[in-house]
Amino acid sequence: xxxxxxxxxxxxxxxxxxxxxxxxxxxxxxTVREFDDRALDTLLARPLSRRTWYLARLGATLVAAGVLxxxxxxxxxxxxxxxPLAAWALSFGCxxxxxxxxxxxxATSLGRVAPAVGAVAGFYALSRxxxxxxxxxxxxxxxxADASDRAVAVGVQALALALPDFSxxxxxxxxxxxxxxxxxxxxxxxxxGTVYVALLAMLGLVDFARxxx
Numbered sequence: 001x002x003x004x005x006x007x008x009x010x011x012x013x014x015x016x017x018x019x020x021x022x023x024x025x026x027x028x029x030x031t032v033r034e035f036d037d038r039a040l041d042t043l044l045a046r047p048l049s050r051r052t053w054y055l056a057r058l059g060a061t062l063v064a065a066g067v068l069x070x071x072x073x074x075x076x077x078x079x080x081x082x083x084p085l086a087a088w089a090l091s092f093g094c095x096x097x098x099x100x101x102x103x104x105x106x107a108t109s110l111g112r113v114a115p116a117v118g119a120v121a122g123f124y125a126l127s128r129x130x131x132x133x134x135x136x137x138x139x140x141x142x143x144x145a146d147a148s149d150r151a152v153a154v155g156v157q158a159l160a161l162a163l164p165d166f167s168x169x170x171x172x173x174x175x176x177x178x179x180x181x182x183x184x185x186x187x188x189x190x191x192x193g194t195v196y197v198a199l200l201a202m203l204g205l206v207d208f209a210r211x212x213x
Contacts, residue, residue, distance in 0.1 A: 004079055005176055012172040015072045016092065017128070023068055023096055024103040024120040027061055031107035032116070054108070054208050058201055061100040069093035076175060084174040087186050092170035094193030099124060101197045105204035108211065123163070130160050131167040164192050 073089035080088075102123055106116035137153040144150065169189045 008076060008079055008175050009172055011075060012088070012170070012175055016095070016170060017124070019068055019072055020096060020099045020124055021121060023065065024099050024124070025117055027100050027103035028107040028113055028116045028120070031057070031104060032111060032113050035108075035111055050209055051205060054104075054205055055201070058101060058104055058197075058204075061104055062097050062197070065096035065100045066093045069096055080175045081177075084177070088170050088174050091186055091189040094189040095164075095166055095169045097193050098164055098196045098200070101200040101204070105200050105207070108204055108208045111211075124166070126159070127163045127166040129167075130156075130163050131165050134160050164196055 069089045069092040072092060073085050076085055099120060103116065103120050106119045107113075110116045110119070133156050137149075137156045168185050171185065
């Protein structure tokens with residue numbers, strides 16, 4: 001019914017950004033607090049390497065991302081067929097995994113809550129809107145003969161190559177049945193999520209290994 005469709009749209013539309021940013025905040029605050037309380041010094045004083053600590057923390061973050069995505073899908077179990085709902089939850093889990101890996105890397109690198117959360121929020125906002133920005137800079141309103149327009153278009157294209165395209169993750173249309181869930185979109189989220197988590201893990205490990213605690 002129309003009421004059910006509105007409820008599904010509202011839930012999915014609000015759950016993604018709210019849970020993603022809340023998840024990032026929890027990861028950042030927990031990590032920074034561990035630094036501030038000097039609890040990490042105690043752990044690393046034992047036979048525990050920085051690499052082991054970081055990978056364990058990342059593993060816990062990824063598990064939490066999967067659990068949170070499943071929890072987000074629970075209210076829709078009675079309203080949405082299992083197949084599309086499972087695909088939506090899995091895709092959303094990939095999105096949360098990237099956000100969590102970035103939050104951990106920013107927290108260990110910056111060591112302060114506000115800059116780390118700000119960096120993650122900026123990354124997330126750009127990743128959600130990068131596809132629209134690409135369309136805007138390649139539309140009919142752009143003059144190919146104008147050097148500034150071309151520079152902006154090239155800059156946006158370069159940014160799009162560096163960011164995940166979250167507009168293709170956890171599509172609300174899958175839940176509504178308005179658009180058939182394309183397997184390629186789910187595979188895209190899984191592959192891109194794996195690549196970005198791996199890259200962020202490597203960057204975080206390198207930076208954390210060089211940091212003075």
